[in-house]
Amino acid sequence: MKAAILTDTTKCIGCNECAIACKKANHLAPDSPRRWDAEDGLSARNWTSVVEGPNHTYARQQCRHCLEPACVSVCPVGALSKTALGPVVYDQSRCMGCRYCMMACAYGIPRYDWDQAVPYVRKCILCYDRIRTGGQPACTEACPAKATIFGDRDELLAEAHRRIAAAPGQYVNQVWGEHDLGGTSVISISNVDLSFLAPEHPAGSAPLPQTTALAMHAVPFAFTGVVAGMAGLNWIINRRMKRQTEGSDE
Ligand code: SF4
Ligand code: SF4
Numbered sequence: 001m002k003a004a005i006l007t008d009t010t011k012c013i014g015c016n017e018c019a020i021a022c023k024k025a026n027h028l029a030p031d032s033p034r035r036w037d038a039e040d041g042l043s044a045r046n047w048t049s050v051v052e053g054p055n056h057t058y059a060r061q062q063c064r065h066c067l068e069p070a071c072v073s074v075c076p077v078g079a080l081s082k083t084a085l086g087p088v089v090y091d092q093s094r095c096m097g098c099r100y101c102m103m104a105c106a107y108g109i110p111r112y113d114w115d116q117a118v119p120y121v122r123k124c125i126l127c128y129d130r131i132r133t134g135g136q137p138a139c140t141e142a143c144p145a146k147a148t149i150f151g152d153r154d155e156l157l158a159e160a161h162r163r164i165a166a167a168p169g170q171y172v173n174q175v176w177g178e179h180d181l182g183g184t185s186v187i188s189i190s191n192v193d194l195s196f197l198a199p200e201h202p203a204g205s206a207p208l209p210q211t212t213a214l215a216m217h218a219v220p221f222a223f224t225g226v227v228a229g230m231a232g233l234n235w236i237i238n239r240r241m242k243r244q245t246e247g248s249d250e
């Protein structure tokens, strides 16, 4: 199985239950308002949001869990990884806070948690712990309208095309995420153009890592040493903070 989420905006009633369930399931604290907060409602403490688009259409914003994720390809320390099941997950103990992932993501998804003392990049993780033990994401489980559903990617793609074919006047003839930038595990169908969700998204279906990897290889060798130094420094700081928390002096 390749895990995926299909959201059908024609069914969404904008109740926000998906976003509320995500915060609860992931123990996300209330947001502290900041002047640079994004209009799409995502933050380090909001991993998904419901955005109102044209014609009062409600669309979910969240990590797309790209099949070939640019965020993974640029991370110098392997803090982000694409699992075989589908979710793109994050290992905070490896992160050194360079925020390359935030710059590389064409959907503008990862957010930095400025309230943490150590580097912390936050985003939807497709409820990896829940789905690998046979469950479903909290957001899809909570949706009272079945507007956002969980399943196998191939089966959800077939369902998306079936709905469009059954009511062609009701949908734009497109499955967002089927091919975009190599395809994604979070896909959507809609009665309106959903490009407002990703205004920086480049056109085309070529995966971004092909470009970002080339760019990363072009980084001067000397910078690699700087990155290694930063990673080492980060490890030392983390270790000291851990020891302080445990009450021992170094
Ligand atoms: S949407 Fe962005 S953060 Fe999510 S997997 Fe794709 S590149 Fe990574
Ligand atoms: S899949 Fe899980 S982490 Fe992602 S938006 Fe849904 S509830 Fe939140």
Ligand code: SF4
Pocket: 011, 012, 013, 014, 015, 016, 017, 018, 019, 050, 058, 060, 142, 143, 144, 145, 146, 147, 148
């Ligand atoms: S819970 Fe379902 S109906 Fe409510 S906002 Fe989320 S996707 Fe839309």
